[in-house]
Ligand code: PEP
């Protein structure tokens with residue numbers, strides 16, 4: 038959209054005086070007063086393209102028409118000479134906002150039909166008349182379209198037939214006065230735009246409630262007649278890939294976009310072994326079109342699609358639209374325009390909507406595919422996946438070993454499902470919200486995931502999923518998940534594969550050159566770290582170490598540690614875990630090659646580590662050499678009423694300090710080892726769920742002690758940074774104190790949202806849609822940062838921390854970090870970086886660049 042400029046007010050005055058403007062190169066036309074199509078036609082005229090005479094009606098005129106004040110349509114028609122035939126097309130400010138369909142051949146009546154029968158032949162004249170009657174009957178008189186089908190062989194009988202039906206249905210003869218016809222067409226288009234349905238539809242596409250509609254009235258270039266006449270559409274890029282290539286069709290003796298609708302009998306544009314082409318038949322017209330395409334690209338700075346007509350051998354360009362394009366094509370087109378110097382790189386960056394990159398990063402459901410939606414939930418991780426339903430992690434692994442794509446369907450997921458989640462192509466859970474276990478893990482893995490699919494019943498034992506409408510899906514039945522919309526579809530729906538080509542990388546490198554906030558990734562495993570690197574994250578902002586223990590072999594040791602009765606038993610399990618952790622960290626440090634890695638100390642919501650299934654209880658009983666009843670008793674003992682507010686994070690670090698000590702040792706030993714082999718490492722250690730300064734002091738003293746011991750034992754010098762995860766309201770309120778012992782504060786907005794609202798991360802999904810539908814919350818606050826409430830705490834925390842520690846590094850690492858709105862917030866609050874799921878990194882790089890280009894930060 039063009040920026041509003043100061044001449045707009047003046048233009049508005051002019052159009053107030055004159056309800057329509059003849060479009061010439063100097064006429065007062067602006068996107069904001071007459072719409073994009075009118076402005077584009079004026080540009081084509083300025084570029085010397087052969088555009089038929091066109092008149093533009095302003096937003097104000099059309100608005101008045103809708104209210105009943107019609108302009109003098111006879112004076113409009115006078116602009117087109119004697120016996121005019123015209124078309125009317127919509128011209129909204131943004132073409133994406135839609136508008137009523139075009140109406141062609143206005144002015145056709147019995148006299149005109151007779152005259153054209155002489156010049157064009159009876160068949161062509163009848164076809165034109167029939168088409169007009171059909172369009173008028175359906176769109177203006179609002180009659181049933183089925184009654185007005187245009188027959189393949191239009192003749193006088195068919196014409197009489199539709200005239201009779203028209204008269205029967207409306208009690209009036211078909212109008213013969215062109216001025217009256219035009220008046221009714223204008224009125225019906227103006228009213229259609231102001232109708233509630235059209236308004237809601239365009240508002241959903243971002244149009245303001247009072248968006249205006251302009252209309253353009255254009256002389257019909259006929260496309261029918263004895264000499265070569267016809268119509269076609271030509272564009273110069275492939276809409277799917279964005280590669281430069283002439284595409285489109287031309288059809289003799291046709292109008293508008295007939296060539297695209299009825300491909301049979303249509304000509305290719307360029308020479309083609311499959312059949313005749315426009316290039317063969319009309320080489321001069323073809324060459325002229327190609328020239329115009331080039332001119333448009335260069336001067337309109339865009340890849341356009343030209344709608345053209347050949348009128349008795351002469352080319353007319355009726356319209357030019359932005360060539361339609363997929364997400365991947367949009368990137369290639371923007372990069373290629375910038376590389377050719379047509380637009381600056383910054384503009385190429387701004388032309389791609391960050392959210393559109395998701396389409397390139399994940400498989401998508403083919404937009405042409407049929408969708409049989411059976412349920413809907415919260416879209417928790419983007420992309421689409423199809424596969425056979427499995428109801429357990431074991432079945433998912435079995436599916437993987439058979440090379441059969443599967444969708445893991447669970448009420449909710451737990452750590453013991455991790456292997457199955459890795460094996461699955463998509464995840465569906467009945468419970469949960471944006472930050473529940475399934476959602477967080479799926480986003481990390483880049484797996485499409487739909488959570489909180491309330492209304493479905495999952496029977497794990499019978500292996501059946503039943504939807505609210507009573508449709509049943511059994512293990513092995515195929516379904517498709519759309520993680521972008523939250524839809525669950527029956528069957529295996531066709532997909533489009535992701536594409537990360539060199540133009541994608543190029544565009545993002547231009548984005549990096551202008552953005553002014555750091556971007557790290559949340560990564561816990563080597564594969565996520567590699568992904569983070571490949572998406573050029575500037576480090577790891579959150580490594581959730583508890584996720585490192587979800588693997589089968591480690592989960593058991595971890596459980597043994599949690600179940601240990603005596604310090605000796607606990608130490609024995611920690612001794613087993615130490616080398617595993619050390620190896621984990623060495624690998625992460627090596628992958629990140631000296632980039633910062635922020636390791637969060639163990640933050641288990643304990644319930645996530647307790648076995649819940651009978652088989653897991655039995656495994657644990659075996660490894661602890663205890664009766665199963667004893668394991669059950671211990672699980673009951675350790676179970677908490679409110680585990681997310683229970684023995685988590687630093688609370689475990691304070692009560693069972695050996696765990697954090699083991700982790701600190703593993704981090705430091707890995708630091709020494711990785712620094713010896715490669716880039717020097719300065720690890721960042723983060724304490725989770727802090728709410729009091731004393732917690733930090735206690736943990737810091739112990740970690741400093743471990744650092745000193747490792748320095749002593751290895752003889753190696755190393756540095757480390759200790760930081761705090763600010764995710765309780767109290768940590769934000771007392772950030773001045775808490776920051777004293779920290780070099781960084783990272784805001785965990787998942788827990789902070791949970792605790793600020795008093796909403797459970799895992800349960801809120803059940804009623805969130807009701808809350809959003811009834812407008813209690815504008816959006817799910819676990820998805821969209823609540824700037825007013827949670828944001829207030831973030832600001833307060835940042836200000837207070839900086840008051841005592843001006844150089845403290847500030848960041849956010851909750852799921853919100855991946856959203857443009859929260860990045861804008863973090864930028865405005867002066868945060869140093871955001872840390873999001875690896876798959877969000879490219880989207881966030883682009884979003885941050887948009888923010889920097891649109892609202893540059895002022896120098897401090
Ligand atoms: C958070 O609470 O925002 C966070 C990042 O940590 P987790 O989701 O692991 O609780």
Ligand code: MG
Nearest residue numbers: 764785787788
């Ligand atoms: Mg947290």
